Amino acid sequence: MTVDALAFLSRLHPYDALSDAVRRDIVARARVVRVAAGGPVYEHGAILDGLYVIATGQVRVRDARGAVLSLLSPGNSLGERGLLAEGRAVTSAEAVGDSTLLILPTDLFHSLRQAQPAFRRFFDRSRGAAQTRPSSLSEVRATSLMAANPVTCTPETSVCDAARRMRDHHISCLCVLEGGRLAGLVTLRDLVGKALAERLPGDTPIARIMTPDPRTLPPEATGSDVLHLMAEHRLGHLPVVSGGALLGIVTQTDLTAFQSATSAGLVGEAARAADVPALAAACARIPQMLAQLVGAGHRHDSVTRAVTDVADVVTRRLLSLAQETLGPPPARYLWAACGSQGRQEQTGVSDQDNVLILEDGLDERALRYFAQLATFVCDGLNACGYVYCPGDMMATNPRWCQPVSVWRDYFAHWIANPSKEAQMLASVMFDLRPIGGDATLWDGLQKDTLAQAAGNSIFTAHMASNALTHGTPLGLLRGFATIRSGDHRDTIDMKHSGVVPVVDLGRMYALQGKLEAVNTRARLDGALTAGIVSPGGGRDLLDAYDLVADTRLRHQADQIRDGQAPDNFLPPARLSDFERSHLRNAFVVIKTMQAALMQGRGILG
Known part of the structure; x- marks a missing residue:
């Protein structure tokens, strides 16, 4: 040793x-x-x-x-x-x-x-x-499902050699590597439908019949991500890739023991929907899916990931329907979500928050096209239950439908001039996640913005102060500070007083550490791994977040089972003494980590 x-x-x-x-x-x-x-x-x-x-x-x-x-x-x-x-x-x-x-x-x-x-x-x-x-796809990683070290070939491999390799290894596909990177995928269906059916010579290079640049997932993807991508695009094989390197491949057979029919069924139905009413019919079953997943004992991040997966597919289907109506887009674009959808944390109560990032150099005709596309998609999301954003944080707002150069100016201005509005907008926009279109429009923008933000101590100080605006509902004498009047009197707002304070902390840690993760739990994990938070404080915060978020979802699931519309307002009187005690302890941990941030102990200068 x-x-x-x-x-x-x-x-x-x-x-x-x-x-x-x-x-x-x-x-x-x-x-x-x-x-x-x-x-x-x-x-x-x-x-x-x-x-x-x-x-x-x-x-x-x-x-x-x-x-x-x-x-x-x-x-x-x-x-x-x-x-x-x-x-x-x-x-x-x-x-x-x-x-x-x-x-x-x-x-x-x-x-x-x-x-x-x-x-x-x-x-x-x-x-x-x-x-x-519970054993479920939402809790298993793609790396646990995949076949590691899959059989490969090169683009020059002949179709006969490829067929023999599949036969000898008893497999249904080959990964095609070129220069050590995944260049394509060839399956038995390709051999039959493209080579045998067309009577191609046996020495035909596999590059002629392979699927080039196939869809892939990173190793941190969950089994549900695998299943949902397969359902949306009707895939039978999905490579797992990290940094361009092939790690393994997941097939439909690998998922047999982990089938998650409820969420996969909704994803598949949404992906095949012919119109907005069909999409709305699929979304109407999301509350029941949430209640079933919570009832089965799934942790909050597994449930919210499944709920968000449906929203992502609905959004992409609306983009496709819009293009069928308006014609092909005149330039590259990226539809991105912020808010809970951006963080993959949607629950039974979610409005829409989205933006459009466009290619530079567009003329007025192209801008009119994307304005119409934004209207089609946002109206469709509203019809599906994702109501219009009360703050107008939507792609239909011309301010949030802009070329990438304008977005760069936005972020640079917010970082250089951290006014109250700039802090609020930066908090929203640092949670952006690509949903549809060309994701390369976001990649460089995100990395550059994180570097600028982390390097500006004045901006991060203002953002740290802004992160403390949402307090925890701690009252005197070991009680809770509940809402005092109105429709939600004697309840705790489990969103703004429970989950949001941790979301704000996670965002601050991500800014300080230039972490690219957007999901709150992934940000907390990343901060703990990178040493941005202390081991004890980081683990306590993770446990506290899990308890608060799980309690919020159980409240919503109970409402759904009782035939009510889910909300975020939990009456603590409905909790047992044991549950109240642990929930209060969780809020104490969150408040402690907020104080540490305020005093400069929660982040490394």
Whole structure:
């Protein structure tokens, strides 16, 4: 063991809660093992020699039948369930890439559980979560579903050679690589429909029949993202790519055990809708989908991602219908969403917030076209239940339908002159996410804007102050500060007083760290990984956010099941004493992190 191992454990929970002496003892007694890519860490049923902690690399865990359960990264532990049972592995594990693991001997693991409360709470809690957590596509990553190291060929490979490779490997597609990057995809259907049916010579290059530049997903995509993209575009194979490098491929067969018919059905129906009324009919079932997902025990970010996926597909379908009516667009454009849709956090109550970013150099005719397109899409979204934005933050507002150069000027001006309006607009626009059109119009703009914002201390100070405008509903004597009058008297606004304060904190962390993530939970995770927040404070904030957001969604699901329209106003009197106590503790954590931001402790200067 080296000093690096000691430093590694000092940053890793629950070891960071132990004394220096205990950590040094762990380091002295632990072993370091290195496992080559594809090598076994342990087999199912094997007697475990301790707790495995991943220091570098990744480990894939499978159940007794060989189904992938998870893909674990540095900092994750494995083997604890077996150690807490009969001492035998209840799963199998293999290294995905060259990996280094620390093994805490079995007796050390058990002695730490007995003597160290923080250690015991962590692993007992993890065990309970593993036993009760529902298995679903919304909670599994694409990397856990994909076949790693897929069979490949080059564009010059002949159709005969490609067919033989598929036959010999018992697969239905080949990934076509050129210069180490994914250039195309060829399937059995391509071989039959394009080569065999057209009687092409056997030495025909595969480039002639492949699908060039196929749709892909990043490794952090969820199984639901895979399923929804397949449903929308009728795909049977979906490569997983990171930084241009091919990691693996997911097929429809891989999804069989994880089918999520409710959300996938809505996505497929929306993608095939012939008109706006058909889209509206699909959207009318979103509340029931939300209630079912919450009732099945899915965490808030899984539910809101599924709800937002439907909105994304509805938006793209409206863009297609608009182009069928108006004709093809005269120039490149990008339709982007902000607000909850931009952050992939839509619930049962969502208006629309969107903008159009256009190619530079357009004439009046082109501008009129995009004004008509914006009207068609925004009217369609309103008909589907995504009501017009009360603040007119929509592409129908000429201010938010502009060439990319104007958008650059907008951001530069807001950063250089952080007035109250500029702070408000920047808060909204830093949550932009591409939905349809040409995403390259946004890529460079986002990176440049984040760099400008992070480099302007005056702007970030103003944004930090703006992030503290939404207070938590904490009252005196361990009670809640509820709304005092009006239709929502004696309730807590779980959006503006619960979720929004964390959304604001996440946005600030993203600005400080130049993090490109838009989703709040992803921003908090990224801030924790990058050291922008302290390990203890960051984990507490994540737990507090999960509790507040889950409580908000359960409230909406209860309303839907009772036949009511969902809202964000929760009467605390309906909660048990236990629930009220934990919810209050969550608000205390959020308020503490707001205070840390105010005092400069929550972000690194």
